[in-house]
Amino acid sequence: MPQLNPNPWFSIMLLTWFTFSLLIQPKLLSFTLTNNPANKITTTKPTPWTWPWT
Structure with a gap:
């Protein structure tokens, strides 16, 4: 069995x-992200839900 030969x-x-x-990593790093999560601006806070049954 050749897979047991550790040489x-x-x-x-x-x-x-x-x-x-050398081949795969530069190709993966050359892609640009189309949706950059660092540029998201959240100005409004969601309103909390009212729980009438409590």
């Missing part, structure tokens, strides 16, 4: 990490 594990994990950090 190539380190090189495979290193190659996977380099692939993620």
Whole structure:
């Protein structure tokens, strides 16, 4: 069974990490958020509910 041979594990994990950090991560970081949550302005407070049965 080749999956039980631990010799190539380190090189495979290193190659996977380099692939993620050099190829996939810059593509993900290049996206711009269309709905920036930091720009939300809330000026009105919601009115509390009246509970007539209490």
